[in-house]
Amino acid sequence: VTRPGAVRPEEMRRHNLSLVLGEIHLHGAQSRAELTAVLGLNRSTIGALVSDLVDLGLVAEHLPAQRIRAGRPSHVVAPRGDGPYVLAVEVAVGRVLSAAVGLGGEILAQRETRLTTRSRGPKSVVKIIAADASWLATQIPLNSVRVGVGVSVPGLVRESDGFVNQAPNLGWRKVEFGALLSTALDETDVYIGNDGDLGAIAEHRRGAGRRFEHLVYVNGSVGVGAGIISNGRPVRGAGGYAGEIGHIMLNPDGPSCHCGSTGCVESYVGESALLVAAGASATHSSDAVAEVFSRVRAGDQQACDAVETVAVWLGRALAGVINVFNPQAVIVGGSLAEVMRLGAATVEAELDRRAMAAARSDVVILLSGLDSSSSLVGAAEVAFQPLLSAPDMAQLAAAN
């Protein structure tokens, strides 16, 4: 008879498998001895769990290339090269970036498709992702099985089913994106998330936010959004729509915003504001934005003034965010990271002036710590989550 509330051995084993696989996924190859020390489980338990993960096809053990100490060398446990993978996708205003990502976070293959006004519609984007999924499947080891799909969208995404309520910069309104993609990929579990939320998860697990349990990730390019981690957990709000700092109103008499309001943060710190202030009349593109930054480095006065102006508004916006959330770190990503790099003194001065002293003294402003797109890395993390929570499901995936 099992007492109510008692942990059954099967649940304990799954929990421990999850711990070991999560450790290897996040921190890479380790010896059994290191796993024993880090996870606080005894040696024989770690041995049994590693054997189970090997049997499940998730990790492999090999001898280290170099022997560091005399005596019996400890085997190194690493994600298996032909183990399971996930499809991670970042849908942005100018491109779709799709990647096959292995356990451990390694990008095995990726493909980028430029989006134009014509190809930016939901049906066209679904088609691109489906084509990418097929192509990526031919680029990875033969035995690898896809165990999840995660997609980042720059908009208001309902967490429960991937319904995109609004993605203003893509021109999407009320799109059953989760359902469309699920059908196109013939996959029941497709996770659609907001780019800011997924970026925050990525920075927290693998980037500049690893040391912090309270952080705000601000992602700024054409649009400006944020993801919030509080007490180590994402803050998404009732429907999943929290974090839209781009639409905090800074000036009621400011320019009208496509969200329906006026004078939003996005109108002052988004790429369009930067391009206009820098006198770059060319149509919006990431190349045009990069050109402004290189003009700043070359000492061009108008470009310097433009970055300075955006930095002032960025400081004002971040002061509000810091007052509301009292984070340990604000991590800036996207092209706003470059504004932060060039205008850090201005942003910091504005924070000194406007953030409440107590909250201000707790916070550091950092740049994104990830080489590839934070949203893409976050999409891969959420796609792996079911497997990481229950590694024994790998058997089912391989059997299908």
Ligand SMILES: [Zn+2]
């Ligand atoms: Zn707005």
